[in-house]
Amino acid sequence: xxxxxxxxxxxxxxxxxxxxxxxxxxxxxxxxxxxxxxxxxxxxxxxxxxxxxxxxxxxxxxxxxxxxxxxxxxxxxxxxxxxxxxxxxxxxxxxxxxxxxxxxxxxxxxxxxxxxxxxxxxxxxxxxxxxxxxxxxxxxxxxxxxxxxxxxxxxxxxxxxxxxxxxxxxxxxxxxxxxxxxxxxxxxxxxxxxxxxxxxxxxxxxxxxxxxxxxxxxxxxxxxxxxxxxxxxxxxxxxxxxxxxxxxxxxxxxxxxxxxxxxxxxxxxxxxxxxxxxxxxxxxxxxxxxxxxxxxxxxxxxxxxxxxxxxxxx
Amino acid sequence: xxxxxxxxxxxxxxxxxxxxxxxxxxxxxxxxxxxxxxxxxxxxxxxxxxxxxxxxxxxxxxxxxxxxxxxxxxxxxxxxxxxxxxxxxxxxxxxxxxxxxxxxxxxxxxxxxxxxxxxxxxxxxxxxxxxxxxxxxxxxxxxxxxxxxxxxxxxxxxxxxxxxxxxxxxxxxxxxxxxxxxxxxxxxxxxxxxxxxxxxxxxxxxxxxxxxxxxxxxxxxxxxxxxxxxxxxxxxxxxxxxxxxxxxxxxxxxxxxxxxxxxxxxxxxxxxxxxxxxxxxxxxxxxxxxxxxxxxxxxxxxxxxxxxxxxxxx
Amino acid sequence: xxxxxxxxxxxxxxxxxxxxxxxxxxxxxxxxxxxxxxxxxxxxxxxxxxxxxxxxxxxxxxxxxxxxxxxxxxxxxxxxxxxxxxxxxxxxxxxxxxxxxxxxxxxxxxxxxxxxxxxxxxxxxxxxxxxxxxxxxxxxxxxxxxxxxxxxxxxxxxxxxxxxxxxxxxxxxxxxxxxxxxxxxxxxxxxxxxxxxxxxxxxxxxxxxxxxxxxxxxxxxxxxxxxxxxxxxxxxxxxxxxxxxxxxxxxxxxxxxxxxxxxxxxxxxxxxxxxxxxxxxxxxxxxxxxxxxxxxxxxxxxxxxxxxxxxxxx
Numbered sequence: 001x002x003x004x005x006x007x008x009x010x011x012x013x014x015x016x017x018x019x020x021x022x023x024x025x026x027x028x029x030x031x032x033x034x035x036x037x038x039x040x041x042x043x044x045x046x047x048x049x050x051x052x053x054x055x056x057x058x059x060x061x062x063x064x065x066x067x068x069x070x071x072x073x074x075x076x077x078x079x080x081x082x083x084x085x086x087x088x089x090x091x092x093x094x095x096x097x098x099x100x101x102x103x104x105x106x107x108x109x110x111x112x113x114x115x116x117x118x119x120x121x122x123x124x125x126x127x128x129x130x131x132x133x134x135x136x137x138x139x140x141x142x143x144x145x146x147x148x149x150x151x152x153x154x155x156x157x158x159x160x161x162x163x164x165x166x167x168x169x170x171x172x173x174x175x176x177x178x179x180x181x182x183x184x185x186x187x188x189x190x191x192x193x194x195x196x197x198x199x200x201x202x203x204x205x206x207x208x209x210x211x212x213x214x215x216x217x218x219x220x221x222x223x224x225x226x227x228x229x230x231x232x233x234x235x236x237x238x239x240x241x242x243x244x245x246x247x248x249x250x251x252x253x254x255x256x257x258x259x260x261x262x263x264x265x266x267x268x269x270x271x272x273x274x275x276x277x278x279x280x281x282x283x284x285x286x287x288x289x290x291x292x293x294x295x296x297x298x299x300x301x302x303x304x305x306x307x308x309x310x311x312x313x314x
Numbered sequence: 315x316x317x318x319x320x321x322x323x324x325x326x327x328x329x330x331x332x333x334x335x336x337x338x339x340x341x342x343x344x345x346x347x348x349x350x351x352x353x354x355x356x357x358x359x360x361x362x363x364x365x366x367x368x369x370x371x372x373x374x375x376x377x378x379x380x381x382x383x384x385x386x387x388x389x390x391x392x393x394x395x396x397x398x399x400x401x402x403x404x405x406x407x408x409x410x411x412x413x414x415x416x417x418x419x420x421x422x423x424x425x426x427x428x429x430x431x432x433x434x435x436x437x438x439x440x441x442x443x444x445x446x447x448x449x450x451x452x453x454x455x456x457x458x459x460x461x462x463x464x465x466x467x468x469x470x471x472x473x474x475x476x477x478x479x480x481x482x483x484x485x486x487x488x489x490x491x492x493x494x495x496x497x498x499x500x501x502x503x504x505x506x507x508x509x510x511x512x513x514x515x516x517x518x519x520x521x522x523x524x525x526x527x528x529x530x531x532x533x534x535x536x537x538x539x540x541x542x543x544x545x546x547x548x549x550x551x552x553x554x555x556x557x558x559x560x561x562x563x564x565x566x567x568x569x570x571x572x573x574x575x576x577x578x579x580x581x582x583x584x585x586x587x588x589x590x591x592x593x594x595x596x597x598x599x600x601x602x603x604x605x606x607x608x609x610x611x612x613x614x615x616x617x618x619x620x621x622x623x624x625x626x627x628x
Numbered sequence: 629x630x631x632x633x634x635x636x637x638x639x640x641x642x643x644x645x646x647x648x649x650x651x652x653x654x655x656x657x658x659x660x661x662x663x664x665x666x667x668x669x670x671x672x673x674x675x676x677x678x679x680x681x682x683x684x685x686x687x688x689x690x691x692x693x694x695x696x697x698x699x700x701x702x703x704x705x706x707x708x709x710x711x712x713x714x715x716x717x718x719x720x721x722x723x724x725x726x727x728x729x730x731x732x733x734x735x736x737x738x739x740x741x742x743x744x745x746x747x748x749x750x751x752x753x754x755x756x757x758x759x760x761x762x763x764x765x766x767x768x769x770x771x772x773x774x775x776x777x778x779x780x781x782x783x784x785x786x787x788x789x790x791x792x793x794x795x796x797x798x799x800x801x802x803x804x805x806x807x808x809x810x811x812x813x814x815x816x817x818x819x820x821x822x823x824x825x826x827x828x829x830x831x832x833x834x835x836x837x838x839x840x841x842x843x844x845x846x847x848x849x850x851x852x853x854x855x856x857x858x859x860x861x862x863x864x865x866x867x868x869x870x871x872x873x874x875x876x877x878x879x880x881x882x883x884x885x886x887x888x889x890x891x892x893x894x895x896x897x898x899x900x901x902x903x904x905x906x907x908x909x910x911x912x913x914x915x916x917x918x919x920x921x922x923x924x925x926x927x928x929x930x931x932x933x934x935x936x937x938x939x940x941x942x
Contacts, residue, residue, distance in 0.1 A: 037673030045351030088579035099602035288727035359665030402893035413916035
């Protein structure tokens with residue numbers, strides 16, 4: 001199978017085979033980061049632009065490291081200092097980056113669909129690094145990569161996603177990817193944080209955390225952001241932790257080898273206890289390591305696809 | 315002809331031959347950005363410092379890409395995080411960068427003459443990336459490069475520059491460069507935005523946009539910034555667009571092949587209509603592409619000149 | 629002697645031999661920055677992360693240049709855009725960076741002991757780029773490197789440190805380093821800016837600037853920060869300059885060849901006069917140049933030490 005998409009916009013649009021190709025490509029790149037000289041020349045002389053309209057150190061740094069290990073030149077643009085300030089449209093910004101003869105734009109944007117819109121207007125590659133509440137495909141891919149690496153096969157696994165499902169692009173991308181590969185997905189959250197139409201995505205829904213954990217092979221714990229609740233943040237955090245926090249006690253009723261995952265940064269004592277975050281079931285830091293491999297694979301594949309097209313039109 | 319200046323401060327101080335040398339050097343670098351591996355080792359092991367006292371994503375990124383395609387190491391310093399905050403003088407900052415054994419400082423500064431002052435105090439190269447209302451030489455060079463590439467010869471061309479001439483370093487640098495190469499320049503703006511002494515620079519002046527367009531081979535449309543006008547911004551924008559905006563209707567009375575240029579970022583519906591910006595006469599994105607080639611040429615030439623001097627003093 | 633520490637946290641914990649090893653390693657790296665191609669492959673394929681919780685252009689840039697001259701990939705993280713905002717703990721941030729398979733974290737932090745705490749929790753290297761009022765070891769090392777380069781031998785030298793000793797990590801690191809190498813250190817400041825227990829560090833104390841200068845082979849002038857004093861800043865600055873400012877007149881009573889040092893950025897007319905800062909005794913800019921060599925040495929040594937341990941555990 002050959003990868004043919006110039007962009008990675010979301011997991012919804014990918015076939016099972018395409019997801020598997022990214023995962024197997026990531027497997028072969030993973031070894032690079034354990035070498036003494038962590039570098040391959042795959043993207044030498046290419047220009048990768050990190051275009052971040054929302055602050056995100058983790059994702060930006062992960063893409064930057066991935067691109068540099070592929071020997072690409074990396075340019076960081078953050079909205080703070082961007083011409084966005086001056087009112088340029090997203091498409092104009094994209095066209096300008098294309099005109100610099102950049103090869104790949106990695107974009108984080110607060111609007112759902114922003115990456116897809118940009119991709120339609122450009123010949124260069126666009127990789128979605130999170131668009132509004134829509135998708136965060138590389139996060140889901142690294143989650144699934146980690147599951148596969150640890151548990152061998154994704155098909156047939158029971159995976160529970162716990163947290164603010166309604167506002168989580170991580171949850172959506174995971175659901176698309178996991179169900180495509182044949183996993184059974186359960187989402188668990190307070191009722192207000194579950195979107196009304198979520199069952200149409202092929203998932204089970206519960207607001208009972210013990211039910212979500214009992215048969216799970218893995219639990220993916222989402223970050224809870226109570227910051228905007230002002231002085232109510234603290235009581236809400238306590239309440240949430242009591243009702244949904246992943247604790248050792250709760251895990252004691254789950255499968256012994258359940259994997260505990262989290263996209264980070266973790267809130268200790270809010271959605272997860274420190275004991276669990278640092279415990280034997282946690283693969284949270286391995287997810288971070290796998291993120292480099294998955295992003296190297298994605299950058300490599302979209303670049304190759306564009307090259308293929310370039311040859312075809314010659 | 316051999317380039318002998320360690321700095322590029324403005325087009326005023328250059329001879330016609332020097333301008334032409336930059337343009338021909340840029341021609342030979344342009345091809346690099348269309349290679350699969352967009353990199354030449356010309357500045358390998360050199361350190362280029364982008365020192366930006368004003369935010370400017372476009373210019374900073376263009377220089378960063380240019381320097382990296384020449385294989386230089388690039389360090390970005392923005393005032394936000396700079397020791398400038400702590401009250402260090404510009405010259406001290408420059409001397410410190412020189413002491414790091416950097417090779418080239420690319421500086422954007424809000425004071426006219428800042429780059430020239432820095433250059434006088436340093437042995438390393440200074441490239442002016444915009445100083446107050448004074449000059450923005452690489453922008454004008456890429457404008458002229460584009461004119462030449464599209465129209466063959468600059469001498470004898472009629473070029474109109476439309477917009478806030480009084481506060482535009484882009485206009486000033488273009489006037490110096492274009493008149494040196496034998497183009498006839500017309501500036502067009504509301505009377506308040508035309509400096510009193512502008513005719514001494516050898517240009518024609520008009521506040522009638524149709525007159526500015528009628529014989530023009532190219533029109534360079536400047537960005538209008540009404541942001542500081544607060545609630546008056548919107549009515550002023552409408553008024554400006556009505557009186558000076560470059561629209562398809564206005565262009566219909568100009569030469570059929572008139573080139574439409576803009577230093578970007580464009581304000582659609584303020585100084586230019588979307589139809590024109592995206593139309594067949596527009597070379598706005600080609601200007602961006604040419605900016606890389608021109609900046610590669612400038613970085614290469616000033617570095618060579620310094621090398622030459624270094625040898626002489628050995 | 630072989631360097632065996634994976635971290636550089638402070639000079640207090642180093643032996644005299646370890647300090648000397650860094651200095652001699654720096655000597656051999658110094659020549660790299662005067663080559664035409666200022667690059668060696670020593671850290672090729674390594675990832676160095678600059679993690680700065682306080683703004684510091686000078687130190688960040690110096691480490692970035694040093695790492696790039698060693699051919700490392702460099703990632704900059706500033707608190708402004710960091711996940712620190714989202715409440716992640718320092719250790720979690722560090723563990724995440726480690727999980728990216730980064731090799732060295734260069735950290736500036738406003739809390740004393742932050743670098744040491746991070747280093748204890750990580751297997752990768754941590755280099756302290758300033759932690760609260762505690763230590764700034766690479767600054768002291770470059771100061772001592774400069775002393776040694778200029779004066780041949782540190783043992784037996786009289787070095788005076790003038791300024792806000794109580795709040796200066798630069799002073800503390802210098803005292804540890806200088807006394808280990810056998811220099812005699814005098815600290816000089818207004819009484820309120822001298823910590824009560826400072827004599828326990830083996831230094832002489834005075835609040836008389838002439839006494840501090842009379843026998844000194846070198847004077848290290850600390851930056852005075854009166855900014856927080858609001859409208860009192862200006863009178864306080866005048867008063868300080870009158871009582872402690874290093875002026876040509878004061879220097880005329882010191883040894884003819886006294887070295888004048890300053891960690892920068894300098895405040896002309898506050899702790900030092902322009903005449904002295906730019907005068908023949910000043911080695912302030914040479915310190916900046918030496919900073920690159922010292923930081924190259926430190927990055928190289930800590931990386932080697934980790935490699936050694938890696939081999940041992942294989």
